[in-house]
Amino acid sequence: MNGDANRQDFVVRFRATELEAREGICSVAERLIRQGLAAERTGDVEIALAEAINNVVEHAYSGIEPGQIQVCCRLLADNLEIRIHDRGKPMPDGNLPSGDPIVPADLPEGGFGWFLIRQLVNEIEYQRLGQGNLLSLRFDLPSRPKA
Template structure:
């Protein structure tokens, strides 16, 4: 899993498994840092990447053999665009979840294990878009930012 890099683009493809996803997220985060992603954006980007990629591993390939996850990152002066592609199952209803967090108004032992990922992704990104095209899921994440002095 060697990323393809140029001045503004970073591409990485890896098998949709937990171990490979974890390594891929770490490589992408390091590569974006090397390409000049502002430090104040690094954590937000890593969290959103991890949530989105882990959703692919856990849900898109649920019940089918995992294939590859392709991630393309394009870093511009004041924004980062990330495209995550896979050939797994489509999103339910072919649309993004609404991003409403799971309720925490319950007893401690009844707290949900999940249900916060899409809420986090929505909160951390400037824009998010999903499409299913020719058997491929395409999730686009955009992060707008101002360069800090």
């Protein structure tokens, strides 16, 4: 057990559709703000979450019935941990895309998301667990007042 008295956990679930994903991301952002996360940092989290979840909707569930996406959030005094679970297709080769810096003019439609996610998070990890995917994101947080 962590023993952190400031720990605040919550889970948001929604179907992997564009509309429900957008609503789910907004729900996560609203909960984080209510729990005291600064609006600026919440904006960073929302952007990274939108990019990651958009990839689940567009790629993990491409050509198959949209399933559930579960977003588990753990807000601690010094960081925010987010775990995104889905039961869609695995990442190509079972690995995260590199997210290397790219020249925007060279980009096709899309292609900037993983670079952007990596710029906004402090740690990222992908695992294929059985028939599901788990993407873990960690955001370091500046000291914040106790709730």
